[in-house]
Every structure is written in C-alpha cells, then in structure tokens.
Amino acid sequence: MKALDPGLARSALGVSQSRIRELADIAMSMPGVLRLYFGESNLPTPQFIKDAAIRALEEGYTFYTENAGLPSLRAAIARKYAEIHGVGLDPASRIAVTASGVQALNVSIRTILDPGDEAIVFTPAWPNGSAIVGMCSARALQIPHSLVDGRYAIDFDALEAALSPRTRLLLYTSPSNPLGWVATGADQDR
Structure with a gap:
C-alpha cells in the first residue's frame, strides 16, 4: 500500500525558520531570562482580565461566534476607534476580530x-x-x-x-x- 504524502505547498516550503523563534528556544532553557522576545509581558495576567475571562465562561461565552467576531465587541472597537481617531467605522462591515x-x-x-x-x-x-x-x-x-x-x-x-x-x-x-x-x-x- 502506498503511503499518503501530500507534501507541502511550494510557497510554504520557501518560508525560512524564524531566527526569533530559534533564539527564544535557547532562552527558554535559561533561568532568569525575561521573556520579552515575543512581545509578551513577563508580568502575570492582571486580575481584572482573569475575572473577565471567568465571568465570560460563567455567562456561557464558550461557543463559536460570528466569523468576524462578537457584534458587541466590534461595536466597542468602533466606538474606541472613533474616540481616538475621530473616524466612524461600521462595525458590521469594517471591523473583524482575529485570534x-x-x-x-x-x-x-x-x-x-x-x-x-x-x-x-x-x-x-x-x-x-x-x-x-x-x-x-x-x-x-x-x-x-x-x-x-x-x-x-x-x-x-x-x-x-x-x-x-x-x-x-x-x-x-x-x-x-x-x-x-x-x-x-x-x-x-x-
């Protein structure tokens, strides 16, 4: 029986490994290194964020949302954008939330x-x-x-x-x- 080997797309094969990842892998094995290399804080997650995550779980926000993200979140982003930049955006057609x-x-x-x-x-x-x-x-x-x-x-x-x-x-x-x-x-x- 022939083994299935679909291979990778040529476009994916041309992407070289990240030097940042290479250095981070080395740093992760070293004690005392502050992990600033991924744009990630070395401080613990603030309590108000943990509390909000727990509250969201308890309120049932555990399922897939609309493809572009929760309408309430997109509306909040539109309000904040207008506050900062003075430009109104339609959250239904101009804002998408990604992971x-x-x-x-x-x-x-x-x-x-x-x-x-x-x-x-x-x-x-x-x-x-x-x-x-x-x-x-x-x-x-x-x-x-x-x-x-x-x-x-x-x-x-x-x-x-x-x-x-x-x-x-x-x-x-x-x-x-x-x-x-x-x-x-x-x-x-x-």
Missing part, C-alpha cells in the same frame, strides 16, 4: 495579494509580513530605511523606483520593530 496579530496580518495580506503581485516592505522589519507575502506566491521588495541626521527615514526615491504595475501593497510598521522608528505626519502625508 492574533499574525492572523490579522495574514488575512489582510491574503485579501490584497494574488500570485505574481508585489509588496514593498520597509526593512529591517519583523519577518512575518514578508513571509506571508511569499506564501501568497507574491514578491516582497525590501526597501531599507536610511539614516539621515541620526534618525531613520523612509527612502522615498527608492520607494518610488520600486513601484511597478504589480505593486499592490506597502507594508510597514510604525513604530518599527526592530528599529523603533516612527513615521512622521509628513512621512504619512507624502
């Missing part, structure tokens, strides 16, 4: 890119964005930040030179991980 930031990034990128498309990524950058681009069979074009007067900056000339008809996405994080660079208002306006 993690990586899942949100994955879903977002996959809704934009098709095979053969290009995404421009400011670097150095957290590697997950470029990995997801690659898993879409798209190409991540890396544009390094330049150092200008002791501050990291966007190289707009390199950005404009990288634009092509296949460019569908500009991927950057502000504040940047790992640089700490923050896009200025002028950067965003340009």
Whole structure:
C-alpha cells in the first residue's frame, strides 16, 4: 500500500525558520531570562482580565461566534476607534476580530495579494509580513530605511523606483520593530 504524502505547498516550503523563534528556544532553557522576545509581558495576567475571562465562561461565552467576531465587541472597537481617531467605522462591515496579530496580518495580506503581485516592505522589519507575502506566491521588495541626521527615514526615491504595475501593497510598521522608528505626519502625508 502506498503511503499518503501530500507534501507541502511550494510557497510554504520557501518560508525560512524564524531566527526569533530559534533564539527564544535557547532562552527558554535559561533561568532568569525575561521573556520579552515575543512581545509578551513577563508580568502575570492582571486580575481584572482573569475575572473577565471567568465571568465570560460563567455567562456561557464558550461557543463559536460570528466569523468576524462578537457584534458587541466590534461595536466597542468602533466606538474606541472613533474616540481616538475621530473616524466612524461600521462595525458590521469594517471591523473583524482575529485570534492574533499574525492572523490579522495574514488575512489582510491574503485579501490584497494574488500570485505574481508585489509588496514593498520597509526593512529591517519583523519577518512575518514578508513571509506571508511569499506564501501568497507574491514578491516582497525590501526597501531599507536610511539614516539621515541620526534618525531613520523612509527612502522615498527608492520607494518610488520600486513601484511597478504589480505593486499592490506597502507594508510597514510604525513604530518599527526592530528599529523603533516612527513615521512622521509628513512621512504619512507624502
């Protein structure tokens, strides 16, 4: 009888192992290391969060929700977003709740890119964005930040030179991980 071996998609095989995970695996075996490498606090979960989780379990929030998340949570997110940014969003059509930031990034990128498309990524950058681009069979074009007067900056000339008809996405994080660079208002306006 032939063994079933479906193999992995070529796009998945091209994703290299995370150096962060590699270093974290080493650090986890070392006593006294503060676990800041995953963006995870080394402090215990605050009591009010534990209490809210217990209350949710006791109130029966133990089943699947709507695909985009609980309507009450999406409405609360819309209110907070409007409070912070002064922009109203329809929670039913403009807000989706995911299980993690990586899942949100994955879903977002996959809704934009098709095979053969290009995404421009400011670097150095957290590697997950470029990995997801690659898993879409798209190409991540890396544009390094330049150092200008002791501050990291966007190289707009390199950005404009990288634009092509296949460019569908500009991927950057502000504040940047790992640089700490923050896009200025002028950067965003340009």
